[in-house]
Amino acid sequence: MAAVDPTSVERGRRAARTGQASDVPTWLQGLPVSWWVVGVILLFMPVVANDFILFQIFGWGFILGMIALSLMFLGGYGGMVSLAQMSIAALAGYMIAILGSSGVQTISLNWPWWLAIPVAIFIAAAFATMIGALAVRTEGIYTIMITLAIAAAFFYFTRQNYTIFNGYTGFANVVPPDLFGINWRRSVPFYYLSLACAVIAYCVVVYVSRSPFGLALQGVRDNPRRMAALGFNVFAHRVFAYTFAGAIAAVAGILMAWQNAQISPGTAGLPAVIDILVIAVVGGMKRPIGPFIGALIYVVLRTFAPDILLTLGLSGDRFKLLIGLGFLAIVYWSPDGVLGLWERWRAHRAKAGDPLTGGGGAP
Amino acid sequence: MSPAASTVEPRSVGDLLNATGSGNALELRGVTRMFGALAALTDVTLTVKPGERRGVLGSNGAGKTTLFNCVTGDFLPTSGTIRLFGEDVTRFPAHERIRRGLRRTYQISLLFGGLTVLDNVYLACRGVSRGRFSLVRPRRNDALMQSAFELIEAVHLSDVAETLVAELSYGQQRQLEIALALAGAPRFILFDEPAAGLSPTERADLVTILTSLPRHIGFIIIEHDMDVALRVAESVSMMHNGRIFKEGLPSEIENDPEVQELYLGGGHG
Numbered sequence: 001m002a003a004v005d006p007t008s009v010e011r012g013r014r015a016a017r018t019g020q021a022s023d024v025p026t027w028l029q030g031l032p033v034s035w036w037v038v039g040v041i042l043l044f045m046p047v048v049a050n051d052f053i054l055f056q057i058f059g060w061g062f063i064l065g066m067i068a069l070s071l072m073f074l075g076g077y078g079g080m081v082s083l084a085q086m087s088i089a090a091l092a093g094y095m096i097a098i099l100g101s102s103g104v105q106t107i108s109l110n111w112p113w114w115l116a117i118p119v120a121i122f123i124a125a126a127f128a129t130m131i132g133a134l135a136v137r138t139e140g141i142y143t144i145m146i147t148l149a150i151a152a153a154f155f156y157f158t159r160q161n162y163t164i165f166n167g168y169t170g171f172a173n174v175v176p177p178d179l180f181g182i183n184w185r186r187s188v189p190f191y192y193l194s195l196a197c198a199v200i201a202y203c204v205v206v207y208v209s210r211s212p213f214g215l216a217l218q219g220v221r222d223n224p225r226r227m228a229a230l231g232f233n234v235f236a237h238r239v240f241a242y243t244f245a246g247a248i249a250a251v252a253g254i255l256m257a258w259q260n261a262q263i264s265p266g267t268a269g270l271p272a273v274i275d276i277l278v279i280a281v282v283g284g285m286k287r288p289i290g291p292f293i294g295a296l297i298y299v300v301l302r303t304f305a306p307d308i309l310l311t312l313g314l315s316g317d318r319f320k321l322l323i324g325l326g327f328l329a330i331v332y333w334s335p336d337g338v339l340g341l342w343e344r345w346r347a348h349r350a351k352a353g354d355p356l357t358g359g360g361g362a363p
Numbered sequence: 364m365s366p367a368a369s370t371v372e373p374r375s376v377g378d379l380l381n382a383t384g385s386g387n388a389l390e391l392r393g394v395t396r397m398f399g400a401l402a403a404l405t406d407v408t409l410t411v412k413p414g415e416r417r418g419v420l421g422s423n424g425a426g427k428t429t430l431f432n433c434v435t436g437d438f439l440p441t442s443g444t445i446r447l448f449g450e451d452v453t454r455f456p457a458h459e460r461i462r463r464g465l466r467r468t469y470q471i472s473l474l475f476g477g478l479t480v481l482d483n484v485y486l487a488c489r490g491v492s493r494g495r496f497s498l499v500r501p502r503r504n505d506a507l508m509q510s511a512f513e514l515i516e517a518v519h520l521s522d523v524a525e526t527l528v529a530e531l532s533y534g535q536q537r538q539l540e541i542a543l544a545l546a547g548a549p550r551f552i553l554f555d556e557p558a559a560g561l562s563p564t565e566r567a568d569l570v571t572i573l574t575s576l577p578r579h580i581g582f583i584i585i586e587h588d589m590d591v592a593l594r595v596a597e598s599v600s601m602m603h604n605g606r607i608f609k610e611g612l613p614s615e616i617e618n619d620p621e622v623q624e625l626y627l628g629g630g631h632g
Contacts (some may be wrong), residue, residue: 212499226488232490234458
């Protein structure tokens with residue numbers, strides 16, 4: 001057998017493609033040029049973009065992208081579509097308001113940030129684990145139904161419970177700590193904060209997808225029976241996937257509470273819950289970048305569609321119609337989202353440019 | 364070729380005998396499995412010693428695969444007990460039985476088409492060792508990775524190690540199926556028609572792999588191809604209508620008039 005180390009071959013191929021010097025670390029060499037371009041654009045965005053774009057478009061986009069990423073992890077790698085990811089994020093937001101500080105001094109415990117943040121994430125991840133333990137007993141459409149039921153129950157519970165969740169009004173004045181003397185709710189610091197969290201969440205998901213747990217989860221998705229016959233506890237793997245995804249959603253939930261400076265039942269109302277699914281589907285559930293693309297499209301549409309509709313003489317409230325139509329179009333023409341559309345277009349271009357298969361000379 | 368790519372040192376037959384009460388690798392007593400009103404298995408009693416190689420023959424629908432599914436825990440028997448190395452595993456979930464040294468292959472390859480050959484074998488190695496929930500990526504020089512590479516070499520798949528399984532030929536998928544069953548330290552393997560759909564050359568390879576397994580590894584093989592079955596099996600159990608109706612040496616079974624009428628003479632070739 002020819003002893004060709006496949007990694008070295010692949011590495012060489014990648015290096016040739018990206019034109020990187022060989023003294024750059026391997027994982028950096030693996031990054032295609034487009035990634036460098038996107039990275040530089042995102043890093044220097046505050047130079048060109050105004051506060052509104054930074055805070056409302058990108059800040060919100062990163063947060064929704066992370067929550068949708070947690071759904072993509074469950075759906076794309078685990079084959080489990082959960083509608084409760086927004087509820088998990090909202091619980092983390094509530095916890096940061098309750099454990100930390102808020103405008104409701106009768107309920108908030110005023111814990112220091114370094115205690116409140118990890119405990120809030122832990123509680124949300126524990127909630128996600130409980131949802132998982134319940135949901136993995138079902139398959140397909142029933143998983144969607146049971147997680148939707150949990151999301152609905154969470155919404156009504158937070159709206160009716162006044163002792164912990166302060167009912168209909170929720171918590172106002174939920175702000176990030178003034179760490180390093182910076183007001184993290186100002187647009188540029190918040191942009192970088194949410195960007196950093198989104199990039200970390202993205203990298204963690206990419207990394208974990210090739211870890212034993214990530215591989216096993218994909219094995220469970222493709223063939224649970226075989227995984228059990230290889231010695232894996234399929235049930236435990238599925239539940240832990242909920243825990244892991246829950247932790248990502250929790251981080252996003254805390255950012256969400258800080259960005260809005262408030263958290264209330266409406267944050268995880270049914271429209272918001274379903275929006276996360278729409279974002280993940282529109283972006284594409286196969287790869288972790290999909291949810292972020294979907295989130296950006298959603299936020300841009302949601303922000304600018306009312307203006308466009310008004311100039312067309314329609315009511316601005318009809319922006320949901322646009323999003324709905326877009327969703328229908330994506331599901332109809334490209335079930336793997338915008339990402340799938342892009343990949344097919346590239347494959348089509350590559351084929352057209354290939355002299356062997358013939359560009360325009362179709363028979 | 365040595366398929367003994369185990370991370371755990373295989374225990375000797377003597378150790379196994381001492382560790383277990385009954386001294387049998389597999390012991391089925393009165394196992395019955397109903398599907399509604401249909402009895403797929405009826406009162407099956409079967410004993411296989413450690414290191415023994417048993418062939419199970421029978422026509423389609425005789426209950427052979429159902430027998431395997433009950434032994435691995437894909438589903439539970441309606442009644443009866445299953446003991447694995449002396450331990451009652453009747454109510455154990457599949458993964459607990461696998462962790463005790465049981466392995467199986469499937470009649471129709473159940474592989475992970477979206478993953479590479481290496482990932483498939485690595486998963487099999489990981490499934491029977493610790494760190495199944497590890498979030499840290501494996502490195503190429505990890506012990507488990509090394510045993511995965513050895514297994515891939517043992518089944519002649521080294522040059523497609525990085526290929527997606529969905530792109531493999533049928534014969535290669537069958538070889539991979541066997542590699543998955545040899546991961547870790549198998550003590551007892553169930554082969555479900557491993558030769559189905561293989562070319563004559565591939566069948567010869569398969570026989571070599573099976574006969575060169577370490578002696579302490581016992582197995583049951585379901586096989587329609589008499590050439591393969593009777594060359595690797597030391598004893599044979601005949602099944603018909605969910606029952607085992609005859610056991611014996613391969614030569615006895617081959618020449619048994621009842622068997623010939625029921626199975627060999629049935630025109631299956």
